[in-house]
Amino acid sequence: MSAGPTLELRGLGFRVGSRPLLEGIDLDLPAGRMTALTGSSGSGKTTLLSVAxxxxxxxxxxxxxxxxPTWRGTGDPAPDIAFVLQVYGLVPILSARENVSVALRARGVAPREADARADAALAELHVADLGGRQVEELSGGQLQRVAIARALVxxxxxxxxDEPTSELDPTTRGQVMALLRAEAERGAVVVVATHDPDVADACDEHHAMAEGRLLARGRRVAR
Ligand SMILES: Nc1ncnc2c1ncn2[C@@H]1O[C@H](COP(=O)(O)OP(=O)(O)OP(=O)(O)O)[C@@H](O)[C@H]1O
Ligand SMILES: [Mg+2]
Known part of the structure; x- marks a missing residue:
């Protein structure tokens, strides 16, 4: 494993008007490890991932x-950061394959190779047969797998x-966690916001949030 750089959050805060949504976040998100972020709905997980x-x-x-800095002045994510968004962020009029392929094309991969790699990523998520389907014709769990394929590819x-397994049955959830583990093992920083205790337990580190802050101590699991 060749671990890449740590994503470092220092004194991180985010306000909308005078309302703080995040305050005083100090956190190292290390390469090669899976970090779970938990906390009740509205505690700030999505905001934290978005700012980070x-x-x-x-x-x-x-x-x-x-x-x-990960913020580059525009809100466009840097090419070295991939997201699975809670609301998926897929383009409805494109097919599942095109939605995955476009992430590669945006990074300079030629269309033919991008499509082939998109098909391989969809196959990893067991939705290879849905590649030609418009995403507006997919179920919630199918959409979620296309969004994961787009991030992994x-x-x-x-x-x-961000809650990548919320729509998935237990078997599929296990498959997705194995794929995320493989990403960490190839040296990526992997962060998973989740309400699912089993998903948090499958991660190496666990940080809980409440009201826009991190609770005092994360849990580290020796691996
Ligand atoms: N653009 C915004 N403007 C104002 N308030 C916002 C904005 N985005 C989020 N919030 C508020 O910030 C708080 C944190 O929201 P966030 O989406 O980060 O929570 P979360 O932990 O991801 O919740 P969930 O588990 O429901 O996904 C909530 O009170 C939410 O209503
Ligand atoms: Mg959220």
Whole structure:
């Protein structure tokens, strides 16, 4: 395993108007490990992933990868950060294959190779047969797997997954966790926001949030 850089959050805060949604977040998200982020609905998990990954500008503090801020001034994610968004972020009028392929094309991969790799990623998620289907014709769990395939296909140094298994049956959930584990083993930072205790238990580190803050101590699991 060749682990990449740690995603470092220092004094990170995010406010909307005067309302703090995140405050005083100090956290190292290490490469080669799976980190679970838990906390009740509205505790700030999605906001934390969004600020950490450069979709939102920090109001205070920094989020850096290899010393470089993840916020690049526009809200466009850096190519080295892949997201599984809670609302999937798929383009409805494109097929499942096109939605996955477009992540590669945006990173300079030629269309033919991008489509082939998209098909392989969909096959890893056991939805190869749905490649030609418009995403608006897919079920919730199928959509979620296409969104995961799109994040996995780019083999980014950082993978931020927001409740990636919420629509999945236990067998499929186990398959997805194995794929996320494989991402960590190839050296990626893997962060999973989840309400599922089994998913949190399958991670190496576990940090809980409440009201926009991290609770005092995360749990480290020796592996
Ligand atoms: N753009 C926004 N403007 C104002 N408030 C927001 C905005 N985005 C999120 N919030 C609020 O910030 C808080 C944290 O939301 P967030 O989506 O991060 O929670 P979460 O932990 O991901 O919840 P869930 O488990 O339901 O996904 C909530 O109170 C939410 O209503
Ligand atoms: Mg959320």
């Amino acid at each position: 990954g450069g979709l939102l500008e920090p109001s205070e503090g920094t989020a850096t990868l290899d010393g470089r 780019v083999r980014a140094p950082v993978l931020l997954a």
